[in-house]
Amino acid sequence: xxxxxxxxxxxxxxxxxxxxxxxxxxxxxxxxxxxxxxxxxxxxxxxxxxxxxxxxxxxxxxxxxxxxxxxxxxxxxxxxxxxxxxxxxxxxxxxxxxxxxxxxxxxxxxxxxxxxxxxxxxxxxxxxxxxxxxxxxxxxxxxxxxxxxxxxxxxxxxxxxxxxxxxxxxxxxxxxxxxxxxxxxxxxxxxxxxxxxxxxxxxxxxxxxxxxxxxxxxxxxxxxxxxxxxxxxxxxxxxxxxxxxxxxxxxxxxxxxxxxxxxxxx
Amino acid sequence: xxxxxxxxxxxxxxxxxxxxxxxxxxxxxxxxxxxxxxxxxxxxxxxxxxxxxxxxxxxxxxxxxxxxxxxxxxxxxxxxxxxxxxxxxxxxxxxxxxxxxxxxxxxxxxxxxxxxxxxxxxxxxxxxxxxxxxxxxxxxxxxxxxxxxxxxxxxxxxxxxxxxxxxxxxxxxxxxxxxxxxxxxxxxxxxxxxxxxxxxxxxxxxxxxxxxxxxxxxxxxxxxxxxxxxxxxxxxxxxxxxxxxxxxxxxxxxxxxxxxxxxxxxxxxxxxxxxxxxxxxxxxxxxxxxxxxxxxxxxxxxxxxxxxxxxxxxxxxxxxxxxxxxxxxxxxxxxxxxxxxxxxxxxxxxxxxxxxxxxxxxxxxxxxxxxxxxxxxxxxxxxxxxxxxxxxxxxxxxxxxxxxxxxxxxxxxxxxxxxxxxxx
Numbered sequence: 160x161x162x163x164x165x166x167x168x169x170x171x172x173x174x175x176x177x178x179x180x181x182x183x184x185x186x187x188x189x190x191x192x193x194x195x196x197x198x199x200x201x202x203x204x205x206x207x208x209x210x211x212x213x214x215x216x217x218x219x220x221x222x223x224x225x226x227x228x229x230x231x232x233x234x235x236x237x238x239x240x241x242x243x244x245x246x247x248x249x250x251x252x253x254x255x256x257x258x259x260x261x262x263x264x265x266x267x268x269x270x271x272x273x274x275x276x277x278x279x280x281x282x283x284x285x286x287x288x289x290x291x292x293x294x295x296x297x298x299x300x301x302x303x304x305x306x307x308x309x310x311x312x313x314x315x316x317x318x319x320x321x322x323x324x325x326x327x328x329x330x331x332x333x334x335x336x337x338x339x340x341x342x343x344x345x346x347x348x349x350x351x352x353x354x355x356x357x358x359x360x361x362x363x364x365x366x367x368x369x370x371x372x373x374x375x376x377x378x379x380x381x382x383x384x385x386x387x388x389x390x391x392x393x394x395x396x397x398x399x400x401x402x403x404x405x406x407x408x409x410x411x412x413x414x415x416x417x418x419x420x421x422x423x424x425x
Numbered sequence: 426x427x428x429x430x431x432x433x434x435x436x437x438x439x440x441x442x443x444x445x446x447x448x449x450x451x452x453x454x455x456x457x458x459x460x461x462x463x464x465x466x467x468x469x470x471x472x473x474x475x476x477x478x479x480x481x482x483x484x485x486x487x488x489x490x491x492x493x494x495x496x497x498x499x500x501x502x503x504x505x506x507x508x509x510x511x512x513x514x515x516x517x518x519x520x521x522x523x524x525x526x527x528x529x530x531x532x533x534x535x536x537x538x539x540x541x542x543x544x545x546x547x548x549x550x551x552x553x554x555x556x557x558x559x560x561x562x563x564x565x566x567x568x569x570x571x572x573x574x575x576x577x578x579x580x581x582x583x584x585x586x587x588x589x590x591x592x593x594x595x596x597x598x599x600x601x602x603x604x605x606x607x608x609x610x611x612x613x614x615x616x617x618x619x620x621x622x623x624x625x626x627x628x629x630x631x632x633x634x635x636x637x638x639x640x641x642x643x644x645x646x647x648x649x650x651x652x653x654x655x656x657x658x659x660x661x662x663x664x665x666x667x668x669x670x671x672x673x674x675x676x677x678x679x680x681x682x683x684x685x686x687x688x689x690x691x692x693x694x695x696x697x698x699x700x701x702x703x704x705x706x707x708x709x710x711x712x713x714x715x716x717x718x719x720x721x722x723x724x725x726x727x728x729x730x731x732x733x734x735x736x737x738x739x740x741x742x743x744x745x746x747x748x749x750x751x752x753x754x755x756x757x758x759x760x761x762x763x764x765x766x767x768x769x770x771x772x773x774x775x776x777x778x779x780x781x782x783x784x785x786x787x788x789x790x791x792x793x794x795x796x797x798x799x800x801x802x803x804x805x806x807x808x809x810x811x812x813x814x815x816x817x818x819x820x821x822x823x824x825x826x827x828x829x830x831x832x833x834x835x836x837x838x839x840x841x842x843x844x845x846x847x848x849x
Contacts, residue, residue, distance in 0.1 A: 215731050288451045316456075316459060317458060321458055336454065
């Protein structure tokens, strides 16, 4: 059983949803990332999503776009990200899931990427612009060979055949995108969300995490009622942006994660 | 013959729109079902007689098809070799080939029952064409354009606004075409239920590369017929077109893919030189990658970050090339070459002065390639160049470039158009 699967099993025993924070690796530099990963863990992250910065993040809103730009401007490289993960691995209990666009994987070569990710202590990968159709040939076998979970997305536009196809190739959990749109929306959660997530959970065996545009403890509590996990990304990325190189940043993030997870631990 | 060749090529693309190892659908899940729907709608309507008649009618009565095929006698004489014919897409309504695709996709938008379209634009030509088609068919329209391109093409910005479109400034990344596409995709992923994205080149996820190609294939079909009438044979010895994403090129070439006597030559932007960030020659400095939903040749660093590009022409200033181009290059069917800023600018002046036609700076790259080749060929040979757009939009850029060059080199070679001898 993978570390990610373990987390969901534990949360189910504790009768609560899991909490998944997201930050961008290398934002504002990799040293900060090395301090933030343990901080998220201490704050109560059940699983951590770590973004690989990409020059053309088409599924991201302005906050995550700026984070990627800061990270790339600071000279963040994939090899540096792997180094930081392997350095933090012992300190961080939560499994780490890479959140990425496909081209950085493609450029490294899928096999080499999978090997290096696994060696550094990564537990799974979610690739935003790689649907199952394009993943079957080389991505899936490479990641599975190296024991990495393959998390795929479903969206409000996904049809029944697509739900089936995504469920077939996913492991660990399925990531449900709360709305048609990009990350970091300030709009209220869609009214249909609860119904959609309930329907989806009846259809798939894997746990379902919900993300995109969830920022407040109230929203976390609302989503946690229907989902197996809640992802908060841009809201934390904005804290990193405001904190910059401040020494207090790890503490700020740890505290924020604690506030966000409070409704899950009542 | 042209139609048969298209169908054969189409058969080579699999269900996901792959051309060999290129193409595909690399998009967020939110867009996958809508792309399926779009592909189905396109495949249904392109076969419908009513749809094709409506499109052909608008081409004829509104856009101005067929466009003439023009033998540039003065230029040919001056070059002293092959006869050079130009397919006059610059004479189309809105001034470039882009209207062929914009109207086709706008009609399809109506058929799909959507009320809103979005588009990206680099040089502004596709934005203007989309704004025009949207006005014609009563669609709401928003065009994404990088602020750097808005500066270079401010007349086109106002044209789009006059046509009732909203121009959204994109101030991220390199502030050019690539970033405009990023932003258009973000809009589409958000509003996909009500909005169609009229992508302007043979790029992006399936079905765009084949759909945009099909809408432009009329260029080559007409040219073949016209050549037969005017030059007494239905094929040129070489067909030449500039390649940004590659839509005007594939539109011209598609009629000649099965004609072994025609060499097909695509011209990429050589920009300022071969260094990273100085050009947009994907086949020279790029390697296989994935951007904007498709797998193709891409200018990128070793970590897969997309590199900046440069070209004097906004329409060629893009780091990836249409996937079918990569496929046809592998098959050895299309050759690619590069023309830099200076040579394109010279060709712009030469063509303006010898033929009385201001070409778009994009097109000037293709003309420069004809200027290289024609002198080395005998008079009975025929070169066919796609005159993909007119240069009115570029007058300010050319003025600024000429002034800059005069300041840098106040005592240049004798005035007047210079000819390039050796292409190397």
